[in-house]
Amino acid sequence: MSLCSSGWFLLFPLALIGCSSGSSPAGKVDPPPVLTLPFQGEFRVTNVSDHEYPFQFQDNNGYLLSWWGEKLPGVDGHQGYDFPMPEGTPLLAIYDGEVAFAGWENPFYCPSLDKTVSGLGVVLRHRLPNGEVFLSIYAHLSEVQVRTGDQVRAGQVLGLSGNTGCSTGPHLHFEMRRLRGSAWPVFDPYGWSGEGEDPWSKHPSGVSSVWLWAEGKAPPLFAEVSLPPNPQPTDRAPVAITKVRYMGVRDALNPNNEFVEITADPRFASAPVSLKGFFLQNKLGETFAFPDLTLEPGASLRVYTGQGNPTQEALFWNRTQPAWDNWGDCAQLVYPSGGRYRVGYRSGCTWAQGLGALASEEARILRDAHNLPLP
């Protein structure tokens, strides 16, 4: 955390010398990072906020530009973050504020569902310590527990997550706005740390993004596919892939964002399984060979892409680049016999034969859109 973004300069105005006021309006300083979690727990993210560009239904450049500058698959033009979570998950105010809107959004046509819909949502208005006003928006709720005009405190329950409105699966859509003139353009509370200038901040309709999460309070950003061992009745593999985490922030620099988890299925592994001769393989054919160790029935083991000290629960591939393609991959556990247990995501696996679980996340790719009234 630099002094410039810590908020301490409010006490020491001279420290402003040398700090870029960056995106802030003239005479103002960036707000300090004060936001807390919008929900409890850890959920994967599907769509991130598109820095090139957040125009719902209009952007068609084929990718989401993440705040760390990576082009990711997802709903083009997405204006926030989608966190799939079970319906009924409590949603929390990220900061003190006022309820600017709570209820059903204005009905609009949803292309993904091919009908006119309205979802339940909450819009909060916050004044941050630098005096600037922001909106936080929670969409697709199943239940709202606040009313327009209420004052809320950080951490207060606003309602429960759901799947209402233009949404193809239960999730929270979370987005933020900052005031420019009389408009409320979307911005990214994770800021911008890609190379060069943020395309969205350079756009005539755009605004700059700033990291606003208090330390340790940012929802972690990762994508994963997770499934029980041998989900199909015909599958009987003693060791199965049960999770693939494949997207993280700057995973070329932080390759341990990624891992594949394998589990010894106690139904088909009655004794410890020797992993000698097993290996993992991605769609490019790159492999990780397991060392000579055993996995107890019911136990899981993760293989991280990067470097680290191996333990009973974690092994390391020792790569400096990602192993799992964000746009789709096929994680394969290859048995000494040559049999393969495959878990794919997005366009992942193309072979029909294997030891088990030719899963695909394709059907679970989430699409959404919103029309909540702003102040």
Ligand SMILES: [Zn+2]
């Ligand atoms: Zn969304």
